């Protein structure tokens with residue numbers, strides 16, 4: 001592996017050098033909360049943070065995008081969405097769980113039977129620089145879902161905080177290209193030793209809690225169980241867990257007509273909303289909280305294995321920290337895993 005080093009004090013300059021070439025998304029602070037957002041200058045970025053409220057999926061799946069637009073007449077000339085195809089995209093300071101989540105989204109949107117050109121257009125233009133987690137939060141469970149606080153899966157470069165500097169692990173060719181452009185120094189042995197200490201200390205704080213294959217079997221055999229009703233009785237179907245989740249990707253499409261123009265718009269949707277599966281006849285196969293929440297869990301921890309051989313959850317903990325009624329996905333999973341004698345939250 002190729003390693004480089006950069007002083008923390010140089011990060012702003014580093015980003016400002018890249019800002020003309022890349023559309024950069026990075027963690028920033030707005031109204032006392034940390035969000036991933038597009039930046040205009042390197043000094044907006046904060047890197048001493050635990051995790052952002054929103055996930056960086058918006059860089060590849062915007063909340064709302066125009067797919068095609070046509071003149072509202074006989075002319076059926078269709079125009080692609082207004083994406084700045086000249087630019088490249090950079091996701092800077094993403095957490096390793098969020099970088100991994102893009103590998104999952106790739107499986108969904110880059111399936112050989114159904115390739116989403118809008119997603120792939122952005123994805124191919126994206127370089128991901130992630131920042132390893134020296135202080136995993138109480139809500140993090142990335143190791144249970146196959147990741148780790150310093151996983152490099154999905155990243156092009158991985159930064160490791162060793163005090164005044166970051167060690168940069170060069171993971172892919174895209175990452176190597178970026179590093180060469182910035183002419184960064186090579187590392188010394190003592191710096192690599194510091195990096196190993198930081199990584200091992202962090203990994204020791206977040207041990208896996210379950211074996212995913214066993215969890216899948218237990219969920220599959222509990223599909224009809226009455227536990228679902230008990231476990232989900234406090235869910236509000238607000239959809240916050242899905243909107244902030246880096247791997248949730250359900251969407252709706254609508255055609256909007258304005259003066260002289262028709263636009264086909266794609267926007268985020270949520271399987272937790274009561275009308276998500278409502279059919280034209282009025283029949284709804286998931287009429288209650290139980291069926292909707294069960295779908296979310298089964299999709300992530302059973303069906304995704306069948307389809308992609310990977311969990312549809314990276315253990316970022318956002319749905320744990322942001323659910324308004326504290327419905328904790330880890331407690332639901334451990335209840336089915338058999339670690340809790342009584343299934344009641």
Ligand code: SF4
Pocket residue numbers: 234235236237238239240241242272322323324325326327
């Ligand atoms: S689990 Fe929590 S965040 Fe998700 S829909 Fe239910 S109440 Fe909302």
Ligand code: SF4
Pocket residue numbers: 241244245246247248300312313314315316317318319320329
């Ligand atoms: S299900 Fe929850 S913990 Fe898992 S990736 Fe989504 S928001 Fe994160």
